Structure formats: structure tokens, C-alpha cells
Amino acid sequence: MTDAVMLQGTASDAGKSVLAAGLCRIFKQDGLAVVPFKSQNMALNSFITSLGDEMGRAQVTQAEAAGLEPDVRMNPVLLKPSSDHRSQVIFLGKILGEMDATSYHQFKPALLEDILQIYQELGEEYDAIVVEGAGSPAEINLKDKDIVNMGLARAVGCPVILVADIDKGGVFASIYGTIALLEPEERALVKGIIINKFRGDVALLQPGIDMIEELTGVPVLGVVPYLQVAIDPEDSVALSQKSRTVDKTKDLDIAVIGLKRLSNFTDFQALENEVDVSLRYVWSATELGTPDVIILPGSKDTIGDCLYLQEEGIDQAISRAVHTGSRLFGICGGYQLLGRRLLDPDGVESQLGEIAGLGFLDIETVFRKSKRTKQVQARQGSYCLSGYEIHMGETKILGQEEAFAVIEDEGGRHLDGAVSRDGHIQGTYLHGIFDNQEWTRAYLNQIRSEKGLAPLPISGLSMAERKEQAYNQLADQLRSSLDMKRIYQILKGEGG
Incomplete structure (x- = not known):
């Protein structure tokens, strides 16, 4: 034995x-x-x-x-x-x-x-x-x-x-x-x-x-x-223990939208460790306010969660916050939600065929039966990023948005994600993006600068060291x- x-x-x-x-x-x-x-x-x-x-x-x-x-x-x-x-x-x-x-x-x-x-x-x-x-x-x-x-x-x-x-x-x-x-x-x-x-x-x-x-x-x-x-917590049971309120002793307010089929909330563990970040989860339109950053997380049912946000008026609360100055960041399913259209011709997620997305980026996603599951290395400017992809959709840019990052692997060079022209709305398929400590600190410092706050150095241990x-x-x-x-x-x- x-x-x-x-x-x-x-x-x-x-x-x-x-x-x-x-x-x-x-x-x-x-x-x-x-x-x-x-x-x-x-x-x-x-x-x-x-x-x-x-x-x-x-x-x-x-x-x-x-x-x-x-x-x-x-x-x-x-x-x-x-x-x-x-x-x-x-x-x-x-x-x-x-x-x-x-x-x-x-x-x-x-x-x-x-x-x-x-x-x-x-x-x-x-x-x-x-x-x-x-x-x-x-x-x-x-x-x-x-x-x-x-x-x-x-x-x-x-x-x-x-x-x-x-x-x-x-x-x-x-x-x-x-x-x-x-x-x-x-x-x-x-x-x-x-x-x-x-x-x-x-x-x-x-x-x-x-x-x-x-x-x-x-x-x-x-x-x-x-x-x-x-x-890392195992599953959504741990979400009930996450904060729903702003810690006013912190400089930056980051709100994660609580989707019905929210997946991979471990993406935000690194943000919780940042000394200037108050991370909270928002489950209703009235809770949102105008945070510095709104994050749309991954979803196991992107179409269902899109309809949920629209039915609950959370999409309108996000829109008001963005127009008032909040940044918007989508990961995987959250990135797909940012687009103009979600198309599902093969009925992968629903039988609706097509629905309107939240419309923050000029992109569209078509769901396919094949699933991309891969660890990747990417580059955004001077930053080398690592992460992993888990998705069944293919997203393409329709308008003037730039790609979030460039991925190079054995399949060749391809673009990931999209960024609005003012840089305030971003989306990516890279899970684990905030585990990239140097990039994350630069992103947070850019927000600090816009608020008139001095930048902070990378502090503490990396996620692996923690x-x-x-x-x-x-x-x-x-x-x-x-x-x-x-x-x-x-x-x-x-x-x-």
C-alpha cells in the first residue's frame, strides 16, 4: 500500500x-x-x-x-x-x-x-x-x-x-x-x-x-x-468573506464586479497585497460609486452574466462611473463583456445566437467549441508579462483600439486584448496579469499620478515569495x- x-x-x-x-x-x-x-x-x-x-x-x-x-x-x-x-x-x-x-x-x-x-x-x-x-x-x-x-x-x-x-x-x-x-x-x-x-x-x-x-x-x-x-482560496465559498466596503485609509479604490458565474477571482489576490489598494467586491448597482478602477473578472457564462448586468442595472452604474472618471479593466470573460457584440452561432453558451455587449470597446467575440488553455508570455512595451489563457471565444478589434499586449509562442506572433484610445479602458485574456509585480505597480502609479499622488516603489515580496x-x-x-x-x-x- x-x-x-x-x-x-x-x-x-x-x-x-x-x-x-x-x-x-x-x-x-x-x-x-x-x-x-x-x-x-x-x-x-x-x-x-x-x-x-x-x-x-x-x-x-x-x-x-x-x-x-x-x-x-x-x-x-x-x-x-x-x-x-x-x-x-x-x-x-x-x-x-x-x-x-x-x-x-x-x-x-x-x-x-x-x-x-x-x-x-x-x-x-x-x-x-x-x-x-x-x-x-x-x-x-x-x-x-x-x-x-x-x-x-x-x-x-x-x-x-x-x-x-x-x-x-x-x-x-x-x-x-x-x-x-x-x-x-x-x-x-x-x-x-x-x-x-x-x-x-x-x-x-x-x-x-x-x-x-x-x-x-x-x-x-x-x-x-x-x-x-x-x-489562494479554492472556490466561490471564499467570496462571501471578501470585503464589500472601501478601506478609506488606502489611496486607491478598486472594485471587482460580482458576476453570477465569476471565475478565477484569484486573479486579484496580488492587488489585495498592494499597500495602497482597497479591493472590494460589488454585487449591486447601488454599491459601485466611482472607484478608481472597475474590474470585470472572468466568467464561466459570459452571455448569461452580460444579461445579468443589464437586468440589474449594473451596466448603467458602470457606465456612469466610467464617464465620471473610473478606469475599466476586463479579464477573459470580463474582456469579452466590454465589447459591442457577443456571438454564439454554435450554441456554446446559449441559444440566443447574438446579444449586445456592454459597448465600452469596439470589439466583438465569437464563441467556438474549442477551448484555448495555455500558459503564455507576452510583451507590453518594456514589460514582459506572464499569465495563462482559459477561454472558448475569439475576440477581434473592429475599431481604432490598440492591442493590450503581443504574445509570441510556437503558433507565431499574435495580439492579445484591446485598449481604448485614452488608455482608461483595457481588456486582456491573460489570467494572472496582476501577478506581474512591476507592471502592476506601474499601472497603479499611473492612477496615483492622475490623482496627484506620488508614485510608490514596488513594495514587499512577489506573489511567489509570499x-x-x-x-x-x-x-x-x-x-x-x-x-x-x-x-x-x-x-x-x-x-x-
Whole structure:
């Protein structure tokens, strides 16, 4: 058997992804070649590997913590919701198709053999695997075809540590209820419990810990405090924790428009680290005001989100702000939204065929069935930019706008994005654009100059350096909070 441990949660957002990243870093620090694995991930935050494969960002984060280049085998199945009932199904980085929930539930067993083969490959290549489950293993209506929680754990004989979020309340009931709903052979795989996101005096928890250990027969391996670490969040659950108000102590107000199918909000993590930036998310027309910059983020349903902005009057609020002096910046789907027309002749996103865009740039986008997924290097003036593309549309400039950047790859030289003649409205397909620290500071300083503020130098660490620091801090905190000796025993399959 491969040395492995699986983190399952009593519910979504219990903190499994962050704890898995922390364990990856600890095992790496201790000299193990460790690899993360999550057989199925549902998220609109995705990443493109160096081979052009699309995978969930949670496993990218865990790969970084493990000191590895992201490999799509770490997340074989990625589900990207395109509506309340349908998702794009991506397997090993490539699109299989769109499925509704019922169809996918019936289809899942067909993926299991491939998932087990991938798991075996990783086990042969690495010393240890840190496996992450999804949601809760006690979703009794889905257990019959499970491929990510106990279905996988049973298939590979992987011991399980149950993660419970105390911040939401009812932690002991959620632990007991989850374990009680498992089958006997599933309960036998649960070797430990971690209580996560605690605020307060751990001594006050001890009577509850003693009782839950007695009731379940499973040891509590530690209590982890509520952590504030600069690690990419996994999915849209984290959006609820983002600020909706302006921090008036900061010089620059940047507002991200909250789309219904907002994707890759990790694009703005770097902006949150800038000392002069107040970054907020706007979910209604009345919240917008006149920020220095309005960002239209990526979208998994550009046409649907365009109609949403128009129905809610958010498009008019954006227009008023732009005419009052706000800059406008679109990324990927947000770039497409800036154009005059969105055309979908093949019904890739909708059956409408064509709708009007927001009309800020003289461009149009035609949606195609093929998807561009690629890491790219680009140049804008003196700046060398890196990023990645994930889109199914082709956008062309119709008017006098200039391109945002020039991309050169094995396919030749081509233009990316568009910029208005006054430079105040810009769009690009490059996800991760703000991770380019030198370019970002120059962009922010241009806004500062227009406001009569002195420019600032590049401050602090790069995103890569911040992440590396955060992984080490996370590992230190987990070492002090958890019984690592017991966790190593569980990893190696020792003991009961």
C-alpha cells in the first residue's frame, strides 16, 4: 500500500484544502517526496499547467506547498458549473462535455477505473500522497456512486482524517453525525479528527473533545486556530468573506464586479497585497460609486452574466462611473463583456445566437467549441508579462483600439486584448496579469499620478515569495497544533 492520508470534511469549506497544503509542506520539509491528489473538484477557479491542461487551483496550491510543478493527474476531474444545473466536465485537463447533475452522477463510475490507475501511478512515483475529499462523506443520497470521498478511500484503502469547522458552530454534532452516517467499513477508515478554525481558549473545548472521542472511538488529533494565511482560496465559498466596503485609509479604490458565474477571482489576490489598494467586491448597482478602477473578472457564462448586468442595472452604474472618471479593466470573460457584440452561432453558451455587449470597446467575440488553455508570455512595451489563457471565444478589434499586449509562442506572433484610445479602458485574456509585480505597480502609479499622488516603489515580496512564506508559516502552525507523530502513524498505516 502507498503511504497516504485523506482529509475529508464534515461539510464544504471545512478547511480541507488549506490543511492538505500544510501537510504537504510538512512532509516536504521532513524529506518526503509528497504529492497532492483530489479525484474530483468542483470550482470556477482553475489553472493551466505548462502542458496546457486545466486543473483546480486547490491542487495547484498543494503542489506548490509540496515543491512540485502542477500536474493534471493531481486533479483528474474538474467540474466547472455553467448554470445551477449543469457543469462543464473536464477530465485530465480536457473537456469531456457539458452534463447536468443527474447525467454526471450516472457517469461517475465510468471514471473510477482511470482515477484508480492515476492514483496508483502517483503512488509509484512518490513517497506519500495527501488526498483531499470533497464536501462531506455523509451525503447519503450520493454515496452509491462516490468517487471522491469514502468511495475512493475504500477502493485504495486510504486512512481518513475528518476535518470539522468549529467557526460555523455545532462542531461536535457535525462530527458525530458524519461518523454515525458512515457504513461500518467506512467508519473503520476514520483514524483521527481535526477541529479547525477555532477562536478562543482550547481548554474550554476539552470536555467536548473527551466526549466526542468516547462516543466515536476516534481520537482528536488537534485543534487548529482560525488562520489568516496568504494562500489562494479554492472556490466561490471564499467570496462571501471578501470585503464589500472601501478601506478609506488606502489611496486607491478598486472594485471587482460580482458576476453570477465569476471565475478565477484569484486573479486579484496580488492587488489585495498592494499597500495602497482597497479591493472590494460589488454585487449591486447601488454599491459601485466611482472607484478608481472597475474590474470585470472572468466568467464561466459570459452571455448569461452580460444579461445579468443589464437586468440589474449594473451596466448603467458602470457606465456612469466610467464617464465620471473610473478606469475599466476586463479579464477573459470580463474582456469579452466590454465589447459591442457577443456571438454564439454554435450554441456554446446559449441559444440566443447574438446579444449586445456592454459597448465600452469596439470589439466583438465569437464563441467556438474549442477551448484555448495555455500558459503564455507576452510583451507590453518594456514589460514582459506572464499569465495563462482559459477561454472558448475569439475576440477581434473592429475599431481604432490598440492591442493590450503581443504574445509570441510556437503558433507565431499574435495580439492579445484591446485598449481604448485614452488608455482608461483595457481588456486582456491573460489570467494572472496582476501577478506581474512591476507592471502592476506601474499601472497603479499611473492612477496615483492622475490623482496627484506620488508614485510608490514596488513594495514587499512577489506573489511567489509570499506564497512560499505562507506555506512555511502554515506548516509551523500545524506542527504546533496537531499530533504529528500520530498523523505520521496514520500516513504509514500503523496502529488502529
